[in-house]
Amino acid sequence: MRFYDREAELKILQDMRLQSRQKARMTFIVGRRRVGKTRLIKEAFSSDNLVYFFVAKKNENLLCEEYCSIIQESLGAKIIGQISSFSQIFEYLLEYSCNHPFTLAIDEFQEFVTVNPAVYSEIQHLWDTYKERSKMNLVLCGSVYSLMKKIFENSKEPLYGRADRKIVLKPLGTNILKQIMSDYHPDYSNRDLLCFFMLTGGIARYIELLVEQNALSLDSMIRAVLDEHSFFLYEGRDVLIDEFGKDHATYFSILSLIAGSRTARPEMESLLGKNIGGHLERMEKDYGIIHKVRPLFAKPGSRNQKYAIDDNFLNFWFRFIFKNLSAVEMGNMDYVFNVVQRDLDTFSGAFLEKYFIQEMKLSGKFNRIGPSWERKNKNEIDIVAVNDMDKKLVMAEVKLNKKHINLNVLRRKAVNILASHQQYTAEFIGLSLSDMSPAP
Structure with a gap:
């Protein structure tokens, strides 16, 4: 599959490469697994001298042996002598880069914590020693959000403040998903597009797998994901098990409840029989997996809130695969x-709302977008978009079937919003599957 989008990220990486010709530069990239970090690196430096290391969970001596072979193959340089630590390799490469500029990319960088935690201090010491005369373009990439954040943004960690640029690689947007569907399934229906958005959420690897299997109609996508040999069946577990560690069962139970529309903390605590405030906070702030959803006009600190899973595929996985794991283990995929x-x-339906919210964000016409509801979920409005500069409100009801939209009911729900925004003009719209815009 051809490479899509990422123009802004490619520009940052190329700018850093050029700057490194004067003095060493360090960039770190963070993004969930499968989002396309490795492909981005290889695309950005396809015509450059690139040394690419992957940090596997194995003995440091074995890693060093592998890295020495990669160095010889990539740079034509051979390390002489016995190498038993990554610090020896890193110092050699820093010294080499003083006269031979190149890019060093280290993927799954956070895994050094299991190989040898001292590596971070060793890198910091060597980087500070060589940075002014080295011409290395160092790109450090990781997918365990909590660890990467700690490594680079915790003031007590050795690499704090050392990175020159940070890239948070996000999923591909709806505009790119439409381009991909047009390229590989030009007769797609809006139901196909919604399912593509719901299952992949713009995650590059998921998109690539469905394209390679020519599974881009709604039915074929669902069947591809639920095939008994499918890559997707245990993907939710594989993506999150490293993040959560030994306490993963509680986290998985919470995510299963959220995916099943049990999104309020009191309800979840009642069902689980325990306080989960710490788990929710860690999933939001440390892992970046969930976020609080408050009514758009709620006061700061309001407890009128729900929780949502950020990732589309994880939503699907916890709702349908994790919840029916017994059937999956039995191989009864027809049941699922x-x-x-x-x-x-x-x-x-919730993903149709999310789709239109993303489309509104991409339009650049609004500075605030989100749902609105009053206490006890009264007067719930699917989408409210605000342009405070032009004093304009757009309120939308979202339904799969346009026939089920009632704008008169929507206007009644908006009475209190209109009363508090008397200087704003308000537009009421209905959005359905038929309103999903075609590819540009």
Whole structure:
């Protein structure tokens, strides 16, 4: 599959490469697994001298042996003597770069914590020693959000303040998803597009797998994901198990409840029989997996809030695969498929709202966008978009079927919003599957 988008990130990486010709530069990239970090690095430096290391969970001596072979293959340089530590390799490369500029990319950089935690201090010492005369373009990449954040943004860590640039690689947007569908499935329906958005959420690897399997119609996508040999079946577990560690069972239970629309903390605590405030905070602030959803006009600190899973695929995985893991383990994928078919319309409605919110953000017309509701979930409005400069409100009701939209009901729900925004003009719209815009 061809490479899509990422122009801004490519520019940053190329700018850092050029700057490193004068003095060493360090960039760190963070993003969830499968989002396309490795492909981005290789695309950015395809015509450059690139040394690419992957940090596997194995003995440091074995890693060093592997890295020495990569150095010889990539740079034509051979390290002489016995090498038993990464610090020896890193110092050699820093010295080499003083006369031979090149890019060193280290993928899954956070895994050094399991190989040898002292590596971070060793890198810091060597970087400070060589930085002024080295011409290395160092790119450090990681997918465990909590560890990467700690390594580079915790003031007590040795690499704090050393990075010159940070890239948070996000999923591909709806505009790019439409381009991909047009390229590989030009007769796609809006239901196909919504399912593509719901299952992949713009995660590059998921998109690539579905494109490679030519599974871009709604039915074929669902069947590809639920195939008994599918990559996707244990993906939720594989993505999160390293983040959560030994306490993953509680985290998985919380995420399963959120995916099943049990999104209020009191309700979740009642069902789980325990206080989960710490778990929710860590998933939001340390892991970046969930976020609080408050009514758009709620006061700061309001407790009128719900929780949502950021990642589209994880939403689907916890709602349909994790919840039916016994059937999955038995190989009864027909059962899971039938559950998905039965509940898909109800489940996908929230993703249609999310799709239109992303489209509104991409339009650049608004400075605030989100849902609105009053206490006890009264007068719930799917989307409210605000332009405070032009004093304009757009309020939308979102339904899969346009026939179910009632703008008169929407206007009644908005009475209190209009009363508090008397100087604003208000527009009321209905959005449905038929309003999903075509590819540009």
